[in-house]
Amino acid sequence: PSSATTAQPPPQIQGTGPTHPIRLIPHLDSTRSLHFEAGCRDVRQGDPLLRIGRFTEQPGNTSNKFAFKSKVDSRGHAEVWFDAGAWYIKDTKSSSGTFLNHIRLSPPSTESRPHPIKDGDVLQLDVDYQGGTEEIYRCVNMRVELGREWKTGVNPFNSNVLHQLRALSSPSTKLTTKKAVAISPNISVADCVICLCAVTVCQALFIAPCSHAYHYKCIRPLLQMHHPGFSCPICRTFADLEADVD
Known part of the structure; x- marks a missing residue:
């Protein structure tokens, strides 16, 4: 991906201004891709971070989270946010890593720096668990869609x-x-x-x-x-x- 940036997440307050949609869709690059429903969130400047991680049955606010039924993901795996006209992602100390365009963002259990993301980028959470054959043991491969709502x-x-x-x-x-x-x-x-x-x-x-x-x-x-x-x-x-x- 592009070189790391020092941009920091915005304060956790209610955002204002126009909405900026982000859509995460399955990246169908192989027969082992985990199937999940495409998710879309509308974010304003200053909105709380969008969390990415494993789905849990515990009640809570899901409007600011992308959750996947994959056992290889961490509950709090990564975060994305919109700031100053751009989108960013960072790994939040996951064990098996967050990958942006096939490049790992940080070592195991280490929080990464924010990295800019753009339309068409490929994100991967963790890697396949080789000992499991069920779909829930597959990593999550997804593609980022930004500014495509006209379609x-x-x-x-x-x-x-x-x-x-x-x-x-x-x-x-x-x-x-x-x-x-x-x-x-x-x-x-x-x-x-x-x-x-x-x-x-x-x-x-x-x-x-x-x-x-x-x-x-x-x-x-x-x-x-x-x-x-x-x-x-x-x-x-x-x-x-x-x-x-x-």
Whole structure:
């Protein structure tokens, strides 16, 4: 990661000003990745630290914590916070370590210096316990998302894709052509990026929540590998395929 900084956590008071969302999603880099639901927190300048650690059944405030059902994590493993326009993380004396982009932040049981984090960074809590085969003995691999909230709403890209898909399913399209439909010269669902063949009528398609389209038989191995988690090969947007439909 970037060189360590001497920035210190803000005082534990209620924050003010605009909110700054942070989202932690599973980093699907291997079949041994621990599955967990993506978590999002909205933080203001001066808000209490967000704690990261192992889930416990004890009652308490969970709005300022990311908790994971992994037995290799410490209860208080790391902390993240927002200060002066940037996000920071530090390890809080965990035994097996916090890793930022595959680099350990501090020696065992030693608190690290604050390190800046940015959109797309990969965080790892601890390492896999080699003596356990159950999922709860896997380390937590996650990716940081900052400033991507625009993707969860209506935008020109997904609106245009929906328009094109409706055109693909219209009777006139089925009767007149088997070529890919490309309504916009800039945004198109014309090709499957996996096989590089056209997306057209009479095909089984998979439409990701980010609105990127693939042939189902092309994307099926990725869907099965980490189900219900899915990371789009094009934009890396994470989605829970079993999430409720609004």
